[in-house]
Amino acid sequence: MRYIEPHAHMVSRVTDDYAAMVTAGCRAVCEPAFWAGFDRSSAQGFYDYFCQLTDHEPRRAAQFGLPHYSWLCLNPKEAENSALADEVLAMIPSFLDRPNVLGIGEIGLNKNSRNEIAVLEKHVDLAVKHDQMILVHTPHLEDKWKGTRLIIDILNQNRGVDPARVIIDHVEEHTVDAVLDAGFWAGITLYPQSKCTPARAIDMVEIYGARRIWLNCACDWGHSDPLAVPKTALEMKRRGHSEAAIDRLIYGNPLEFLGQNPKFRLDESGREDKSRATQK
């Protein structure tokens, strides 16, 4: 089995998780910027975090031969502090040329507030201005449906946004069709309690098809499982899905989406193509 983990907060995980993921067949990991579990007190805190995502964490992953990529932003959970958000947004362009940065993310909404919307719109403008791909977080639980509809409206209102270069993550049964119908990619996040179980994820794939869908574990410092994607692959196999269909969903699909950024390159064996990465 081979797979790409397109959404994992590895700064929150122990080194043993890297070993387990690579052992399970992980060929690349992508890490969107996230909330630390507490509000950072200054833009300098974000500077250090962005350095961690673009310098330290790739080196930690490289110990296991695992290519590490990142996405940068200020998380919607910290969007109520507009002055801090503006400082962080102004800092992001200086990191976009780093070799493992794939785009802007995970931006989005958390509680669907006016300030969150304003900061989301600024992130979208920044991505369009710098021709960056976008990874969007949708809110939790009771806030997801409302937030997903607001997010789709905001993205559709910006004429510079190409839906094919945007993934809207954490979809569930009540939001997946709206995301796919609008032309975006949809991410299904596998969590032990909230978001989606492996069985429900496969249900959605069976109902809506595998096109423009990826699976991710979004493992972080909370209840989460860094091996959720390969475990879901085993669940697919138990249901009788073919090896090719499983490979398409957990390796081919993220490769297709992420490969729109020329920085994301894996060779035929699934390992990072060092020659092409160096050319960039």
Added chain:
Amino acid sequence: MDRSRVTDLYFAEARSKLIDLAAFLDRVERSDGPDDFRMKSLRAALMELGTPGPEKARKILLLLSDPTKEPIAEAGAKSAGGAWTGF
């Protein structure tokens, strides 16, 4: 997959979750005080489970969701409670 295969694969797990849910309701009813918005939503969702028809997961997720589209003035808490307070 045919229905017997689906049942073979998932019945034991569904049975376990059903009994956990029943035990949770027993626990709530042994406790003191009125239901809050979360329990009211959960009881409505249980009624939905008993209604024949497709898309039960989608319908229950919608039942537990904020149906409005107006942004809130300010995000006070960062976490979600699992059900809409206005239910």
